[in-house]
Ligand SMILES: [Zn+2]
């Protein structure tokens with residue numbers, strides 16, 4: 373089958389079909405999305421990863437142990453736990469020390485014609501959610517994870533730093549809480565998408581002196597981290613959503629002096645994302661910059677790295 377392969381270098385290649393292990397489901401991928409994590413992998417964020425990247429996808433079940441799954445439109449939770457450790461038994465497969473992660477660690481991902489995933493990771497996509505929206509279930513779950521970790525409501529002022537893919541989804545999630553929300557970014561067109569949705573925006577270089585109850589850093593830019601730290605009011609909360617290849621240097625004195633709570637936040641529950649999509653209309657098509665066929669995946673990656681791009685999709689055809 374055709375797939376995007378990364379082994380220190382990215383290429384489109386013909387690779388053997390994935391061999392379905394017991395308990396796995398074989399999915400014919402329809403559409404997949406390129407995420408910042410995929411770019412971080414290319415830069416070495418997950419040392420040692422080699423294989424097929426891709427973890428945001430929707431497809432149709434081709435083969436499964438459970439015959440009634442065949443033909444269903446699905447996506448999948450990306451963290452695959454060992455199933456036996458203390459964390460897995462407590463329902464925290466996402467934190468299993470021996471986990472593999474689809475297209476990120478120890479397991480081939482979805483930038484291919486077919487992908488294998490454990491049956492327990494499969495999430496059915498309801499008919500009301502089209503393929504374009506379904507590709508956003510994984511990143512939307514990551515945005516919703518913030519609300520699983522900390523409570524935010526109309527009484528709070530919230531600043532999201534970052535107008536990229538994740539920043540846009542975080543803005544939609546935060547808006548649903550009724551909080552007093554502002555989103556800071558560096559790209560006029562991306563900020564315009566947010567203002568069109570009725571969200572107050574400002575340029576990152578015009579943040580001024582104002583501080584907020586909650587600041588969410590989602591720009592992916594190490595320089596924004598210091599900005600984020602200094603914009604949280606005393607006893608406020610700083611939520612970190614970006615992962616960086618390599619380390620970053622930040623002056624943590626304001627965290628101590630202002631007694632801030634720092635919350636690291638990664639993946640979230642898919643069922644929450646599906647429910648959120650069904651309960652509020654989201655115009656996610658507006659976040660898609662372009663769609664490329666699998667053959668032109670390298671071009672798609674280049675396009676995705678451009679600062680003016682939001683989500684780039686791969687259509688497996
Ligand atoms: Zn992602």
Ligand SMILES: [Zn+2]
Nearest residue numbers: 454457460468
């Ligand atoms: Zn485990």
